[in-house]
Structure formats: structure tokens, C-alpha cells
Amino acid sequence: xxxxxxxxxxxxxxxxxxxxxxxxxxxxxxxxxxxxxxxxxxxxxxxxxxxxxxxxxxxxxxxxxxxxxxxxxxxxxxxxxxxxxxxxxxxxxxxxxxxxxxxxxxxxxxxxxxxxxxxxxxxxxxxxxxxxxxxxxxxxxxxxxxxxxxxxxxxxxxxxxxxxxxxxxxxxxxxxxxxxxxxxxxxxxxxxxxxxxxxxxxxxxxxxxxxxxxxxxxxxxxxxxxxxxxxxxxxxxxxxxxxxxxxxxxxxxxxxxxxxxxxxxxxxxxxxxxxxxxxxxxxxxxxxxxxxxxxxxxxxxxxxxxxxxxxxxxxxxxxxxxxxxxxxxxxxxxxxxxxxxxxxxxxxxxxxxxxxxxxxxxxxxxxxxxxxxxxxxxxxxxxxxxxxxxxxxxxxxxxxxxxxxxxxxxxxxxxxxxxxxxxxxxxxxxxxxxxxxxxxxxxxxxxxxxxxxxxxxxxxxxxxxxxxxxxxxxxxxxxxxxxxxxxxxxxxxxxxxxxxxxxxxxxxxxxxxxxxxxxxxxxxxxxxxxxxxxxxxxxxxxxxxxxxxxxxxxxxxxxxxxxxxxxxxxxxxxxxxxxxxxxxxxxxxxxxxxxxxxxxxxxxxxxxxxxxxxxxxxxxxxxxxxxxxxxxxxxxxxxxxxxxxxxxxxxxxxxxxxxxxxxxxxxxxxxxxxxxxxxxxxxxxxxxxxx
Amino acid sequence: xxxxxxxxxxxxxxxxxxxxxxxxxxxxxxxxxxxxxxxxxxxxxxxxxxxxxxxxxxxxxxxxxxxxxxxxxxxxxxxxxxxxxxxxxxxxxxxxxxxxxxxxxxxxxxxxxxxxxxxxxxxxxxxxxxxxxxxxxxxxxxxxxxxxxxxxxxxxxxxxxxxxxxx
Numbered sequence: 001x002x003x004x005x006x007x008x009x010x011x012x013x014x015x016x017x018x019x020x021x022x023x024x025x026x027x028x029x030x031x032x033x034x035x036x037x038x039x040x041x042x043x044x045x046x047x048x049x050x051x052x053x054x055x056x057x058x059x060x061x062x063x064x065x066x067x068x069x070x071x072x073x074x075x076x077x078x079x080x081x082x083x084x085x086x087x088x089x090x091x092x093x094x095x096x097x098x099x100x101x102x103x104x105x106x107x108x109x110x111x112x113x114x115x116x117x118x119x120x121x122x123x124x125x126x127x128x129x130x131x132x133x134x135x136x137x138x139x140x141x142x143x144x145x146x147x148x149x150x151x152x153x154x155x156x157x158x159x160x161x162x163x164x165x166x167x168x169x170x171x172x173x174x175x176x177x178x179x180x181x182x183x184x185x186x187x188x189x190x191x192x193x194x195x196x197x198x199x200x201x202x203x204x205x206x207x208x209x210x211x212x213x214x215x216x217x218x219x220x221x222x223x224x225x226x227x228x229x230x231x232x233x234x235x236x237x238x239x240x241x242x243x244x245x246x247x248x249x250x251x252x253x254x255x256x257x258x259x260x261x262x263x264x265x266x267x268x269x270x271x272x273x274x275x276x277x278x279x280x281x282x283x284x285x286x287x288x289x290x291x292x293x294x295x296x297x298x299x300x301x302x303x304x305x306x307x308x309x310x311x312x313x314x315x316x317x318x319x320x321x322x323x324x325x326x327x328x329x330x331x332x333x334x335x336x337x338x339x340x341x342x343x344x345x346x347x348x349x350x351x352x353x354x355x356x357x358x359x360x361x362x363x364x365x366x367x368x369x370x371x372x373x374x375x376x377x378x379x380x381x382x383x384x385x386x387x388x389x390x391x392x393x394x395x396x397x398x399x400x401x402x403x404x405x406x407x408x409x410x411x412x413x414x415x416x417x418x419x420x421x422x423x424x425x426x427x428x429x430x431x432x433x434x435x436x437x438x439x440x441x442x443x444x445x446x447x448x449x450x451x452x453x454x455x456x457x458x459x460x461x462x463x464x465x466x467x468x469x470x471x472x473x474x475x476x477x478x479x480x481x482x483x484x485x486x487x488x489x490x491x492x493x494x495x496x497x498x499x500x501x502x503x504x505x506x507x508x509x510x511x512x513x514x515x516x517x518x519x520x521x522x523x524x525x526x527x528x529x530x531x532x533x534x535x536x537x538x539x540x541x542x543x544x545x546x547x548x549x550x551x552x553x554x555x556x557x558x559x560x561x562x563x564x565x566x567x568x569x570x571x572x573x574x575x576x577x578x579x580x581x582x583x584x585x586x587x588x589x590x591x592x593x594x595x596x597x598x599x600x601x602x603x604x605x606x607x608x609x610x611x612x613x614x615x616x617x618x619x620x621x622x623x624x625x626x627x628x629x630x631x632x633x634x635x636x637x638x639x640x641x642x643x644x645x646x647x648x649x650x651x652x653x654x655x656x657x658x659x660x661x662x663x664x665x666x667x668x669x670x671x672x673x674x675x676x677x678x679x680x681x682x683x684x685x686x687x688x689x690x691x
Numbered sequence: 692x693x694x695x696x697x698x699x700x701x702x703x704x705x706x707x708x709x710x711x712x713x714x715x716x717x718x719x720x721x722x723x724x725x726x727x728x729x730x731x732x733x734x735x736x737x738x739x740x741x742x743x744x745x746x747x748x749x750x751x752x753x754x755x756x757x758x759x760x761x762x763x764x765x766x767x768x769x770x771x772x773x774x775x776x777x778x779x780x781x782x783x784x785x786x787x788x789x790x791x792x793x794x795x796x797x798x799x800x801x802x803x804x805x806x807x808x809x810x811x812x813x814x815x816x817x818x819x820x821x822x823x824x825x826x827x828x829x830x831x832x833x834x835x836x837x838x839x840x841x842x843x844x845x846x847x848x849x850x851x852x853x854x855x856x857x858x
Contacts, residue, residue, distance in 0.1 A: 060713035
């Protein structure tokens, strides 16, 4: 027996309980004590054994009746107080009034949310309104969720409120008379018993009050503003980085499946559009990608035009897939313990393992309180070893992301394959809370690591504590792509169907700059890409990072364009007094609408190549546009609706569904069909929210 | 916090926490149905709390509430033994739980001193940190560390004994 044997730190260390500083100190002591090292292993193994034993117990459930009872006792009472407190007292009356008016306006018909007009004539007493709306929203969300479950089971279309919906609503809300509900709920407002007074047990365990309660927000999204119209006379150049991420789309689907509309800031329209593949022509010759254009009258405003820029990356056949060095960096901290996090990830990785072969090498690095190598670089043909390592993974402890990133890149570097795929695949819920956990610090770390020609894939997981903004930034700065895995199907899409585009980068730092011809265009707006915009001068600056394109990837961007001579609806900038009219400048006879310039670098290059494509002005009805164009437009519209962007004109959510249905095309994996179902679900949620 | 957010959060919590809570509580009540009563009650209590105040402490908070409630019930039934160290959980790996699983680790756990069982279960099944376990059980954090260390030691001894017997 060693002297460390009786030290509780020994067990704490083995179970990942020590903080990084203590860990370091303890490791120093441990170095000189081989017996204690053996004990650490023994503790770890026993802990795994016991854990497995305990997990083999049956899952316990409260049962439907008890859960219903809980909901019945919780969804009615406090809510009124909370609503009043948050909306009346904190936000003040004007905000309340505004929110009611918007809510009411939508309730009149489902398309009204698309109208920019806000009803202002509703003069009924306001106090009762929000309660009803909010209350119903809560109930109806649940109803919609149940409905979805039902319709999934019975394969019934959600369209139209069919028999099931009515049955459900009859069951879950017996008093459908709005007035009655208002009365009873209004009474509850004044009852003191309904006010949230914290009640502590005699033992009195309760966390000290938080000084900054708003900081405790669980999911985290960076604010995204809708793009404004830009006048060509003020800014003839529009510059942005491509974005191949898809996380925002699957995250939205997760929200809908839980019976909620996604938060506005979580919706990135370009990620919605780029979730889908489009049938663009691929490149010929040496170019890594081809550029496709299409234009028509805008479906949102027929006086305007809609222009699509579509990039298609070179396809690489499965056989030609280069040798790969993949380092999985897995977050196994306590927060990853939910079934939709680590267990989902393990299953996803098992699927991927089956696709690997002797050309591939896989390493697995995990991090929690400390980081460690679970699987040293192993040939993809040694599936048993990889699967065994995966099976052993367990979640527990805090999250020291910085340390894990360091180790993963180190492993990737040690096993670097020249001319092959070198990629770190980070899977996490983004909740870094130990060590270098500052956002800036981690992003700088990743930026530094990206210089070593090792690419990054970020897989987001889980809910309730999800840090979307952080993960998007990491992928953005780390020469990477970013997907959100809400289901095993999504994992299949990202890691199996789209394996090549996820893993093989064919061009990096891809930037697009569009110059508009002032003779043809008076104003424009880019749909989506809000947080990918670059300054005009960044286009030629090779030091400025931008997005990567993978093998076979399609990347799509839409510009809505106000033709010269057409007024912008609702625009408010005065005409410029001192600027020369651009019309008298050169190119007055050009028939070109715009010129699209692209810059990209080879995957391991550092100097960019420039391509230029002029686009002639054409006039085409939206109805005669290609199926892909129309489908992508419906996806963009859906994103705009979720983002409460009113500039969708006549395109209601129903029209989104119709357009998508008519233009579904081949849809080999059913992704487009699923999109339609998602929009239908959202339509029901909007409806329910406003009944 | 808006009502909707609170509602979402609450529903998620009920969904995710019910199973671990019942599994833990029934080890104290030794009865599935009363464990469910206790857990149901704890969720209703949780709803009454101010969300931002406890958001970071929800699992330990729920465990604590369930534990206290379950112990109250046992106390009323006078089924709890009292030791000098205070209330000790009677038979945490209850006899009525199936023993046919043949899991050597569970077997070993049943055979170690009961004062270690609870902390090990909280640590290994429910992933609570030492600090959280101290909040649930009322032990100090360093005491939790000692209990887990000694508990693991005893467990390892039983395990190696078991495997020797098996051989």
C-alpha cells in the first residue's frame, strides 16, 4: 500500500472530480508512485463496472396519469403571475400592447403574420388578452406535439384540422369558450396563493439567489438581424463568405418536434437553404467548383427580381476518397449524459465506423474535467477495436474544452496524411465550463490550430443547455463545417450520406463578391448570410478567413433585387444630395445585371484564385423557374417567416407548403418531404398559438 | 423568464429527471409506488420555485427534496434505523430488488457498508459532483470525498474477492 492509497484525492482523480489545477498537482505526485497509478486504473474499472450494473436497472417512469396530473397542476396557476410580471411590470405597457396587437393580428388568419400591417383598432380590454394567448399557446403546443405523434403513428396528414385534432382539443381543453377561461384565469391573478413564493423545506437547501438571473439562460443564440435593403448607389459591392453549415435547420426541426417554434435568432436562412442538395452542374477541368445562376421575378414581390447563385463542389467518388486521418474529439462531461447527446453520438459513430476501411485512421480523444486519449490512431479496418472504445465511453464531470482541443490537434498533427483528409471532429453541447472556457480564448485557440491545415467538423448535440453561437463561431474560425444532430437520421445524413462533403474539403476560404450594375439595379438584399458578411476590402485579403466547400457540396445564395427605376416598398432613406448619379458613370450600355466574383484557396494553399462571372439581365416569371429554384425559394421563405421578416409579400406559410410540394423533385433520402412536414407542423403551431 | 420558456424547461425536466429520481427514491422507500408519489410531489415543488434561482442546481435540488420526503415517510413508518452518524438509509439496495441479474458490481455494492452505498449511487448513476452530493445528503464536500474513496476501496475489495471466487 502506498501513502496515496489512503488519500481521497486518488478516487476523486480517477472519477474526474479534481479541478484542472488539482489534477496537475496530483499527477505530479502520481508520477512517482506506480502502485497508486495501478489503483487509479482499478478505481476507474470498478466505477465503470458498477455504473454499468446500476444502469442495467429498469428505467422508471411516472406514467401518463401522474405526468398529466403534474401538468394539470402546473400549467394553469403561476403562469398568469409570470406573464403579468414579465410583460406588465418589467416590459411596461407599450410592449404589452404591441405584443397583443401582433398576436391578435396573426390570429385573424394564419397568413396575416406575413402582413406588415399591424392592427391598431383592437380596443378590447388588454389585460385578459395575453393570458389567453399565452395560455393557449402553451396548451396548444402540447396538443400539436401529441398531434404530431399521432399523425406519425397513423401516417395521417396534418393538413386541415381533422378528426384527431378535434378529439384532442376536446379532451385537453374541455372549456373551449375563450370568455370562460379568461374569467377563471383572471380570478386567479388576484389570489395570493398563486403567486410564486419560494417555499423551502425545513432542511433549507437552496442555492443562494443569483445576482444576475438573466445570465442563467440555458440555450444560447447569437443575435441575428434581418438584412436591410442596400442601395446600389451607396454600396455597389456586396461581399460575403460561403456557409455550408446546416445546424440551424436540424435545430429548428428539434424545436418543432418538441411543439415549439424555434427562437428567432436560431434561424439562419442560408443554413436552411444549404441543408438541401440541388441539381447544379458540376465543374469541368481543374476548377474545384462550378457556379450556376438562375433568375426570375421575385415571388415575394413581382416588381422585384430574385437571383440565385449556386456553387457546386467537385464530386469525389467513394473509391477515390483520399486517405483520412480523423480525430474525434468527444465531450464526455456530465452535461452530455442525456440520451440525445452521448448515446446518440455513440450510435452515430458506430454507423460511421462501419463505413470506414483501411484507408482511414481514427483516433478518439475525450474531454471532461481533464482530457485523454481513448483510442490512439487506429486503422479503419480494425472495426472491433473502434467499436469497443466507443462502447466504453461514459459521461461525467465538468467540461474543459480547451485542453481537449489541444490534445486532438496534437494527435491529428502526429498522424498527418499529406494530400489526405486531416480533420478533427468535435462533438459537444458547447457548454465549456472549465479551463479556457472564454469564448474569445477558445476561438483564438481554434483559429491558431486551423493554420495547420487540419480541418474541423463541429457536431452539436442536445438541448436545454445548447450553445449554438459558440459552436458556429468555432466551425467558422476553424476551417470547418457545423451540423446539429437532433436524431440518428440526421447523424446518418451528415456522417454517411454526406460523408464526402462533410469530410473532404475541396476549396477553402471561399468568398463571394457581387458588383451590381446601377443601370439595372437600384437596391438589393442578400437572403440570409447575415453573420457571414464581409467588408468589400476583405475580398482580396487572403488573411481573412471564410467558408469551406466540401466534395459534391452545393452552396446557394439568393439576392432579391429592386430593378432600376422601381421604388422600394417601405424604404426610408432620402435620395442622396451630393453624390453623383451613378447612371452617368461607365458601362451605361451594359445589359449585365451584375458580376459575381469568387475567391478560393486550395485546401492546403495560402494564396487565393479569383474567378469572375457576369450575369445578363433576363425577365422570367417565377412560375417558369426550375424546380430547384422554386423549392429553395420556399425554404428561404420559411426561414423568413420564422424570423418574422415581413418582406415575403403574398408567400404565406401555406404557399410555402404548396410550392415545396410541387417542386419536391426526386428527393432520394426524403429530406424534402420532411421539410414539407416540418412546415406543416409550424403552420399548426402558428395556428394554435393564435386560436 | 417568459411563461413559455418556463413551461418548456419544466416539461423537459420532468421528462428527463423522472427515471433517475424514481430509481434513487425507491431505494429509500423500498416501494415503487410511494417513490413515484414522492417524485411527483418534488416536481410540483420545483414548479413553485423561482426558476433562475435554482436553474444550476436542479438535479441535486430534486434529489434532495425526494430524499427528505422519502426519509420522512420512512420515519413515519419507523422503518429507519438511527445510528450515531444520524439517519442512515436502511437498506439502500433493497432486498426485494431482483438479484437474478448476476451483476457482480451490483452484488458487491449490496455487500458494502450502507453508508457508502448512497454516495456511490449518486456519483456513478446520477453523475452528481461531490459538491452536489454534499448538497443532497448534507455531508460536507470533503466528507463526501472520503466516503466515496473508502466506499470504492471496499467495493474494489469485494469485486476482487468475487472474481477470485468465480475463478
